[in-house]
Amino acid sequence: MDIKTTILENSLELFLQRGCKAVTMDDVAKENGISKRTLYELFTDKSDLLEQCIGYLHCHMMQYSAKMEEDSQNLLELLFKIHETQSDVIINLKRNFFMELKRYYYPIYKKTVEKFTVYHREKTAEYLRQGQKEGLVIEDINIDLVTKIIIEISNIIEDSEVFPLKEHSRKDLFREVVILYFRGISTLKGIELIDKYIQINK
Known part of the structure; x- marks a missing residue:
């Protein structure tokens, strides 16, 4: 290095x-x-x-x-792995960092948000198409619209003013918000896998 x-x-x-x-x-x-x-x-x-x-x-x-x-063997396994790597401590550090960045270095913050949003939008759309090929995500969805919804869900659950970590753990938000949404766009095969991973990660 x-x-x-x-x-x-x-x-x-x-x-x-x-x-x-x-x-x-x-x-x-x-x-x-x-x-x-x-x-x-x-x-x-x-x-x-x-x-x-x-x-x-x-x-x-x-x-x-x-x-x-x-x-990861499939989209849903990847989703759970991403969740497992994001502890409450890490999330809190990132929240505080970006709050300060927004307050004291707004031009850098604005550029960063734009860059990260483009990346997340592209990856989310890619993951959804992957899930469709794997038979885990239903075919009859608007990929662009669902991608925007997922990104907004991610933004909301990482907003400390909406969901303070002292009141809502990352695990709770993942189970009650992210997983519930993914169940709604999953096939029967996908729902069965989600239930399996929930049991494994209890």
Whole structure:
């Protein structure tokens, strides 16, 4: 791993743990054991570093998704695996990070949301078509419309003002919101698999 990638990885961890406003370039230099001069040779300023950290996060997400796709036998198994990797602690860190990003670095936040939304829209549509080929998702649905609904459901359940984690765990939201919706667009074969995975993951 080269020095820039190491800095991005360590800095992203700092931003997630402490918040993007609190972390300074001094903190980043100290965490990585480098001088500020070296840091500024690689990144113009904190905003540049923050934006590149988010780009690094996005690449990591794509690689991780690809690995889970390889390890899953079907769409519904993939859905449950994605859920299993998202603990309440991780979700809370991401929520706080993006809330701060929106408040203090809105241009970066706006660009990030647009980029992530395009990616999620494309992947969700791809997964739905995969589910149809596997006989798990009903054929008679509007893929574009269902994709938008699923993305909005994801946005809502990750909204801390609507669903505070102290009141609603990730597991509860997944079972009561995500799974119920997927049951509605699943074939009988898909519903049977959902029930099977629910029993396994109790």
